[in-house]
Amino acid sequence: MNPSDWGYLQKIEPFGTVDGPGIRTVLFFAGCPLRCLYCHNPETWQAQRGEYLSVESLLSRIRRYVPYYGQVGGVTFSGGEPLMQSPFLLSCIRAFKAAGIHTALDTSGFGKHLVEEIVSAVDLIIYDLKTPDAQVYQALTSQNKAVTDDFLRHAQAAKTPLWIRQVVIPGRNDTLENLEATAQAIARLDFIERIEILPYHTMGTPKYAKLSLTYPLEGVPAMGLQEAKAFEAALIERVEFLKKQNTR
Ligand code: SF4
Numbered sequence: 363m364n365p366s367d368w369g370y371l372q373k374i375e376p377f378g379t380v381d382g383p384g385i386r387t388v389l390f391f392a393g394c395p396l397r398c399l400y401c402h403n404p405e406t407w408q409a410q411r412g413e414y415l416s417v418e419s420l421l422s423r424i425r426r427y428v429p430y431y432g433q434v435g436g437v438t439f440s441g442g443e444p445l446m447q448s449p450f451l452l453s454c455i456r457a458f459k460a461a462g463i464h465t466a467l468d469t470s471g472f473g474k475h476l477v478e479e480i481v482s483a484v485d486l487i488i489y490d491l492k493t494p495d496a497q498v499y500q501a502l503t504s505q506n507k508a509v510t511d512d513f514l515r516h517a518q519a520a521k522t523p524l525w526i527r528q529v530v531i532p533g534r535n536d537t538l539e540n541l542e543a544t545a546q547a548i549a550r551l552d553f554i555e556r557i558e559i560l561p562y563h564t565m566g567t568p569k570y571a572k573l574s575l576t577y578p579l580e581g582v583p584a585m586g587l588q589e590a591k592a593f594e595a596a597l598i599e600r601v602e603f604l605k606k607q608n609t610r
Contacts, residue, residue, distance in 0.1 A: 369450030371420075372405065372412040372442060376427050382466035382486060382525075384435030387427050389420070389454075391439060393446035396472055396503040398492065399578040400529055402566025406442035417453045421461060428463065436464025438488070445473025445480070445513075452476050455483045471513035472505060481517040486555075488525040489514065493535065494547040514551070523555050530593055531562040532585050541597055548597075549604035557598050561590035 370392035378388040393409030394401075401407075424437060437458055444451045444467060455465050466486040473480075481487065492510075493499050499507035517524065526548055530536050548557060563584045570577040 366449030367417045367453050368414060369447045370410050370412050370414055377430065381438040381440055381468050382488060384432055385430050386435050386438045387424055388438045388440050391441040391444040391447055394441055394443040396470055396505050398503050400531055400562050404569055404573055404575060409446060417457045421457055436466065438466040438468050440468040443470055443472055445469055448473055448476040448480060452480050452483060471510035473513060474509060477513055477516050481522050482520040484522060486523050487517050488527060490527050491547065494543045518552060521553055523553050525556040526554060527558045527560055529560045529562055530585055530590060532583055536593060545597055545600035545604055548601045549608060557601060559590045559594035559597065561585035561587060
């Protein structure tokens with residue numbers, strides 16, 4: 363048994379429609395080293411929890427969903443942070459691609475092992491650009507932003523298509539200052555296919571009580587869809603403007 367062919371999954375969502383193009387099976391990897399204040403999946407933080415599976419058994423389970431993927435769908439590795447199980451992740455990407463399945467990695471970019479191999483192998487990276495500011499990143503996630511900056515550099519060198527995402531929280535980062543800094547950061551990147559703002563929501567809060575954890579953003583209201591769309595439109599417009607300036 364090769365240990366890199368086995369890993370822990372918290373759950374499998376057979377037919378997801380928001381984490382990548384088309385209809386996708388979303389695999390939630392167990393383990394995350396970050397502690398984002400707004401995290402709505404705290405049950406995925408612990409490593410070595412959930413179902414222990416081999417790549418082979420996972421692939422055979424997923425094959426039944428493949429006919430629903432059509433031309434653009436596939437599998438998305440999410441979590442938790444899938445990079446926490448880099449050997450298993452890489453084995454999955456390679457096996458699924460060999461089976462003709464499109465692969466996407468939904469990640470914070472917080473990983474140090476096999477990063478070059480992973481970003482070169484995967485078809486799409488859905489990158490959570492939490493904040494362009496190193497100090498804010500530390501306060502928001504309890505980790506060092508330099509790790510995810512390295513990940514992004516490798517992804518750019520591999521020319522892997524990118525979707526950029528950011529969670530926007532009312533009263534925290536729904537500011538012009540964050541919009542401008544985020545636009546500046548995105549405008550420096552290539553191979554971007556999509557930019558998305560995810561409105562902060564509070565649907566994950568009951569999970570904290572269940573896990574006997576204190577919810578750090580208690581009392582912060584959810585962001586409205588309209589506001590999120592407006593923020594997203596302004597961000598995209600600003601990125602396009604800055605990109606045009608950069609090419610002059
Ligand atoms: S990276 Fe994702 S799973 Fe990890 S703490 Fe942040 S929001 Fe939660």
